[in-house]
Amino acid sequence: MSLRINDIAPDFQATTTQGPLKFHEWIGDGWAILFSHPKDFTPVCTTELGYMAKIEPEFSKRNCKLIGLSVDPVDRHQAWAKDIEETQGALPKYPIIADSDLSISKMYNMLPADEPGTSEGRTAATNATVRSVFVIGPDKKIKMMLTYPMSTGRNFDEILRALDSMQLTMESKVATPANWKQGDDVIIAPSVSDDEAKGLFPEGWTTLKPYLRMVKQPQRGGQAGSR
Known part of the structure; x- marks a missing residue:
């Protein structure tokens, strides 16, 4: 199996x-x-x-x-x-x-x-x-x-990077884009509506497509952070 x-x-x-x-x-x-x-x-x-x-x-x-x-x-x-x-x-x-x-x-x-x-x-x-x-x-x-x-x-630096991504995305309603690293913008999860996103990311986000919304990386704990 x-x-x-x-x-x-x-x-x-x-x-x-x-x-x-x-x-x-x-x-x-x-x-x-x-x-x-x-x-x-x-x-x-x-x-x-x-x-x-x-x-x-x-x-x-x-x-x-x-x-x-x-x-x-x-x-x-x-x-x-x-x-x-x-x-x-x-x-x-x-x-x-x-x-x-x-x-x-x-x-x-x-x-x-x-x-x-x-x-x-x-x-x-x-x-x-x-x-x-x-x-x-x-x-x-x-x-x-x-x-x-x-x-x-x-490449164990990549495994460390992936661990950062997994821990962030398990805690916050985001996903990380290609080649993401700590501090880069992230993607608002497709399961999050725009109305819900307003509460999660009050500083706003950039909509590239309805399914591709970029936002600053949240701080650990789920609050929006700055770079």
Whole structure:
């Protein structure tokens, strides 16, 4: 069964570099980002884990936890973390899941449900599809999914930008346009009538088309803000 946006993120128990955890319990009442890797000691993933270690405080400011996953045992993760710190200048402080029995990769449809065996003897190439990002909301539902090829490093600044958008649009009756970033104008949601918009956005808006109304980004809390 494939996963879709707004599905409940599968819950699981796992062994991690920070000990055992229950996923939904670990998420708590905030957001979480689960990002997976096909193998330890792979070059592109080394840069990714290091970069996420550097910008983890930005996610923490947004009440969002980070958790990695790789199809290898914990002792391999711990040895890899030393390489990450040495080469990238940052040590991951977030947990990294050991999915050596492939169960979580299968649960999240990153490997076929009938995939045999364990991490033993597998290569990055055989695990190539274990390279996804799942953004999970406080309601434990999947809000966004991304899957990248092994040779293309993921843009985690974009994931941070998308998280800003999702948090803003869950709180306010707006949507964000292409390439939006913090402080840019946003779109009044089509479900909001002009009469309702007058109350929500008393400073007014610009109507490009009846379905495309641009307005200054609301401040967190739903009040109209200024730039």
